[in-house]
Amino acid sequence: MEPSPLVTPAWCIVSVYRPDLLQEAKTRFAGDDVDVIVDRRLGERRRPERAESDESRAKDRRRLSIDEYLRTQGLVVVSRQD
Numbered sequence: 001m002e003p004s005p006l007v008t009p010a011w012c013i014v015s016v017y018r019p020d021l022l023q024e025a026k027t028r029f030a031g032d033d034v035d036v037i038v039d040r041r042l043g044e045r046r047r048p049e050r051a052e053s054d055e056s057r058a059k060d061r062r063r064l065s066i067d068e069y070l071r072t073q074g075l076v077v078v079s080r081q082d
Contacts, residue, residue: 009033009080016040018074
């Protein structure tokens with residue numbers, strides 16, 4: 001992992017399927033305002049059947065982006081400000 005300066009509080013989410021990245025992430029972000037956590041979700045989650053607002057769809061797209069990073073990279077850093 002390459003160091004990158006973070007100016008806002010963030011979470012570093014590590015995939016449950018990539019425990020090998022957990023200690024590296026904790027070491028990398030030690031001293032930063034970044035909480036390293038493990039995404040413990042397993043499999044697909046069922047979506048409730050309901051009408052969705054534009055805001056809800058935007059959140060779903062963001063979650064899909066995060067899920068894609070977890071699947072392909074094994075971890076993702078997201079702002080706690082969102």
